[in-house]
Amino acid sequence: MxxxxxxxxxxxxxxxxxxxxxxxxxxxxxxxxxxxxxxxxxxxxxxxxxxxIEMLHGANNIPGKWQLLIFLRQQTILNLQNGEAANCS
Known part of the structure; x- marks a missing residue:
């Protein structure tokens, strides 16, 4: 690696x-x-x-998968800001 x-x-x-x-x-x-x-x-x-990541199965191409990963990361950041770190996975 x-x-x-x-x-x-x-x-x-x-x-x-x-x-x-x-x-x-x-x-x-x-x-x-x-x-x-x-x-x-x-x-x-x-x-x-x-x-x-199950959510990525619906994306048909790499750009779509990148968009979903960015979305998931944004959700994680929002959860951390709201003190919901236990729900971020």
């Missing part, structure tokens, strides 16, 4: 001549981790994603 992350950073870092600040690097890392854990099929898992 670390080697895959290193390759991803190399392909993202070189064309942009680096990140302007740490926020850019953190943003890139968050996107990669989300893709790796929730969208990318893995050979050792019979070409299924590592963390299956």
């Amino acid at each position: 670390i080697e895959r992350l290193n390759r991803t950073y190399k392909t993202s870092y070189r064309p942009t001549n680096g990140f302007d600040n740490i926020d850019g690097a953190n943003y890139e890392l968050a996107l990669w981790v989300t893709y790796y854990n929730f969208l990318r099929p893995h050979k050792h898992n019979n070409y299924k994603v590592l963390n299956d």
Whole structure:
């Protein structure tokens, strides 16, 4: 997994001549981790994603799945702000 992350950073870092600040690097890392854990099929898992989310089954393409993941994240943030952390899953 670390080697895959290193390759991803190399392909993202070189064309942009680096990140302007740490926020850019953190943003890139968050996107990669989300893709790796929730969208990318893995050979050792019979070409299924590592963390299956039932709500994503209704999306027919990757952009639709990204939109649903963003929606779920927004709901989690709202729940945390309202003190409902136990209901965030």
